Every structure is written in structure tokens, then in C-alpha cells.
Amino acid sequence: MKRSFIREILENTTDKTISFAGGLPNIDTFPQSLIEEVANKILQNREVLQYSNSWGDNDLREEIAKRYTKNGFKTKANNILITSGSQQALDIVCRYYANLSIIIEKPSYLGALNLFKLNKITTNPIKLLNNGIDIKALKKVITKDKLLYLIPDFQNPTGVRYSLKKRKKIAKLIKENSAILIEDSPYSELYFNKAIPSISSFAPKNSILLGSFSKVLAPSLRVGYIRADKKILESLIAYKEAMDLHTSTITQKIVAELLKEELKYNKNLQKTREYYQKKCNYFSKVLDKELPQFNYQKPKGGMFIYGKISGINSTKLLEKTMQKGVVFVPGSEFAGEADEIRFNFTNSTKKDIKKGIKVIASLLK
């Protein structure tokens, strides 16, 4: 099996590398003192150090369910299965559906493509348009009991967000075909202006929604979850259990306590959104000025700016920029086109953004 290009790049960069490659949140957004405070609190209870149940901490499941319900998507604790990050969530689902075929977006998330391969799931890629997957093309291939994997909010790698209209159309199609949608939503709360309801909320019996706290709290917690119909979760629990017994109770309890501090949690989230919107604005300003040949659609949230420089080969460009200490991910890594590029806009300083883009521009001349 092949490793992820991005993680290999990340491991081989130094402190001096300017990296637009990884989907790294900015450490400035982590609520460090809050995490410290609740970690202290939960470690007072010896029981938190013992084995716990494979479904996940009940407090945490309750808090996640409450949050969904509050946001208009009625959810109970028994609709939630806690996982070690949403990467594991997808692996659990893939193992259950091993050897089937799945409709995906083109391009799509590298970590998902790896899991489909690992679990011998054949992919059926459909072009992603500016407002979501191409519905006409989807209608042609969707059949009874078909699987779909979509990332409707600030998609990785493209940053595309599905329109409300398209979401409803997809939900209808899924229901009509008794299909199952795996909706990956790690960035759904990272909108700059307002939220759009998940596709799952329009087709709850036909959806498996994957969530994560990596982008809204801190990745090192490794806490994610699957939100699905109880019946689906009951088919998945044996996999979770076999894979790692359960997710760390310490990090689960940290997240549960942070969710209980709703005001503080929401304040941190709002701060993160504003911080990322500023980063995005700056990144795109620099792109427009220094790299005008880069053609892209400005995202409305998430972590990525995706676009193309017509006619170039972005993998070859990367080989050159790496020599100068600047990295990004070529579109081809996501099964995108050879002239496409994904930039992460959240993780670098203003100074590095300017410097890095200038280096890239200089190597195009």
C-alpha cells in the first residue's frame, strides 16, 4: 500500500518550509487554556483512566446529539458512535461496505481514496461543479442500494460548497434509490457567513454523517464520530470494537466538557471562523496580485483554495518549489487535473503566504 503524499511531504518538511500542503488548522485557534482547564478537571476522576465502552463516552454522545438537535437536525445519543478521528469513522464504514462500489466526487479527499483502495471499494468518480456534484451525471449512475461519498461543505480539495437546492435534490435521489450517502463534514462548522443544513438532515435514514473535532477544537484529540440511524450503527459497532476497543476516554471527556461549556465553545468557534476568513481574504489578495494566472473560485469557508494554472504540470512545479522550501499539493494527488493546485490557507503566517506565493510565481517565469 502507498502512503499519503501529503503526510510524507509533511514529515519531510523542516521548520523553515513554507507549507500550503497539509490541511492543518492554525494553532492560534486552539482553545489551549480551556483544554488545560477541563483536562485538569476530568483527570480528578480515576474512572476516566479505565477501559470504557466501544460506543463512546455517553456524556459526549449526548452533547453531540444535543448540538445537532439545536441546529435543527433531530438527533439522539444512540445516533452517535464515537471514533478516533473522522478518518477512522470512514474506515469503519468502508470495512462494513468492503468490496462494493461507490460514487465519489472528482477530485476527492486523498485519505478517503486510500481507504477505498484498502477496503477494495471501486470508485465511480463524477465531476464536481461549482455548486456541488453534477446531478445529471449522478442520475445516470445512481442505482438501487448504491453507495455515495460526498463532502458537501468546503470540499477537500476544491473548497466547493453544495447549494441548498442541490442538497435537497441529492437527498431526494438517495431516498428514491434506497441509496446510502456517506456525508463527510469535517469543515461544515467552518463557514464564514452562515450554515447550510447537511444533506443527511433531509435523508436521515439513508445517511451516514461523519463529524470531527479536529478542525473546530484540536486535531491531536483524535475525536470524531459517525451520526447515523441506530440500525446502521448497530452494524458498525463490532468493527469499531475490533479496531481499537474504544477511543481514548481522556480526549473524549475533554471534548464533552468543552461542549458543555457551550458559550465558550461557540465563542472559540466564531473566533476561528473570523480568523480563517481573514486568512482566506489575505491569501486570495496575494494570489490575485502575485500569481494572477492562478484561476480559482474564492471559498466561503473551510481550509482550502483550489484552482489551476492552465497548461502547467503542477507536480513538476512542486518539484521546483520544494527546492526553494515551498510546498502545496498538486491536483493529480486527488484524482484532479494535472494543472490544478490545492493551497491550504489556514496554517501560514501572512509573511509566509506572501513569500511562498512569490516563490511559486518566480518559478513559473
Add this chain to the structure above:
Amino acid sequence: MKRSFIREILENTTDKTISFAGGLPNIDTFPQSLIEEVANKILQNREVLQYSNSWGDNDLREEIAKRYTKNGFKTKANNILITSGSQQALDIVCRYYANLSIIIEKPSYLGALNLFKLNKITTNPIKLLNNGIDIKALKKVITKDKLLYLIPDFQNPTGVRYSLKKRKKIAKLIKENSAILIEDSPYSELYFNKAIPSISSFAPKNSILLGSFSKVLAPSLRVGYIRADKKILESLIAYKEAMDLHTSTITQKIVAELLKEELKYNKNLQKTREYYQKKCNYFSKVLDKELPQFNYQKPKGGMFIYGKISGINSTKLLEKTMQKGVVFVPGSEFAGEADEIRFNFTNSTKKDIKKGIKVIASLLK
């Protein structure tokens, strides 16, 4: 896929159930204040909240390697891959060797049997004797490039510990056949008197050693590892990465800091050994007095007492004892015999041990 009997039992017990079922360490042995102290320390650094590399925290890998080297098994950081518990360690290895066949002990660890099934690995069980696997039987089935899965230290479920002589014989056999041994060693440090070197230390190029901090520190950390030749690990890293990107940096750093506090770490471990030896002595004293028909070999470490009550069906006995609030695991769950029983001796209070065994005895009359 079927769930683990033990975890289902655990989820359905109440506070009042007397459980000899799960392999639960005793919460009294957890170094809670030490964990609190180091958690506080490591959370001062914002970087600990960011994504980290798939191999695991370098500090932690160094510390684990140092400990092995100190104990006579020369090891470098690049022989260590950190996993989310040793359950995940075994899953990673199983995915790499999917669809092959493997020699295992009879009976064997339930969580391993589940992973072999999940990864379509055919098992070839060989009788476990009082001092380790039956070597004559092993010689008959071992062939070139064969896989083996053994738990030489205080085996789960039997508590059997392999003699030094047998370990060396197995190491020789493995090398002669270019076989690969997966040596699962979660209990190796839980000896009452002294350590016996791992089989891996006699055949390092042919071994994949699985380690865990669940039994010597705290299970909820979910930190385990694979110790193997660098070349083997390089084949495994892509799986780890695809499965959950990396293990929580927070819990990894907690373990690393605890290992750095070597004196305190060793003191806690020694305290745990003495605590468990006392528990074991008490448990066996109660068994001998209240349940003399239970035939077993007293373990020299670990967490389990395994034996049989000739002629009974232990699953049927469990159905009765459950009604009275007492649980254990029938040998048949580990592919053992119908009249065998596994008792966990580490987790219950003296009072509950006495009460629980008496309840079992009363239901045999």
C-alpha cells in the same frame, strides 16, 4: 460481524455486578496524580494540539526504545511504530497479512480471533501446554514464511507463561523457516517475580512485537506500539496512516513524560506487580476453599486465572450466575473447552471476590 462477548457483557453489567469477565486493570494501580501532573505540563505547549506524524511522537519512540535496550533487547526509535492501543497494532499487522493463514494458540485472545476473521486470516490452532505451545505439534505445521501469533507472557486467557527454553526453541524454528512471529505482550511487565526475555529478542528480524501501556499505566490512554525491524515497519506505516492518521498526541506525550520519570514509572509498576500478586493469592485462596472442584494452574503474573470444572458447561453456568449478578468468561469464547472458565483476578475487591466465587459455587450444587 459479531461483537466481542466480553465487551457486550461489560456494557450490560451494572455497578452492582461482580465481574470477573473483562481484562480490567484495577483503578487503584493507575498513577493518577502523576498523569495529572504531566498532562498539565504537556498542555502548556500549543504544538501538542496540532496534527502530528503517523509514526508516533519521537520522544515516545525514543523512550520505548531506551527501555527495551536497557532490558537487554537492543532497540532504536525507528523500530517503534506507535498505535492506538495494541488492539490497533494487531489490526495493522493483520491488514498487511490479510488472506494468509496463521498458527495460533488454543485457546487464544478473543480480540485477536475477531481481527483474524475480519481480515480473512485462516487460523491454525495448536494446543497450549503448561509451559507454552506444543512444540512437536508446531514443528509439524510450521512451513516457510509462515505466520504465528503467540502471547508468551501470562497468556490471555490461560495465564500460561512460556519457559525460557521453549522461547529459544521457537525463535530457532522461526528463523529456520523464515517465519514471522507476531508476539503479543501486553502483560509481559506484570510478572510477580522476574522477567523472561521475549521470543522476539532471540529472533528480532523475524518478529513483530506488540506492546501496550493499558495494563501498566492506564487503558484509557489508548497507547500501544509495534516493535519490529525497520523494514517491516515501513510496510505497515501506510496502514496506520489510512486508519486514523495518528494516535492522540496528548496521550502519547503523557506516556512519553511518564517514561522519562523512570524512577517514578518503575516504582508504580513495582507497586502494581505487588498489588496484583496479592490479589492473585487471595483469589486462588478463595477458589481453593469455596470452589475446590475448579482445577487450575496458579499464574506467575498477568491478570487471569484459567481452569476447568470437569464435566460442566461453563456457558450454561454463566447464564445462571448472571441472574445472580456474577459474571466470568466461558472458555468456549476463546475456542477453549466447554468446561473451562477464565477469571480476571485484578479488578474486584476482596469482598466481591469472596461473594462472587461463593455465588458460583452455590449454583453448582
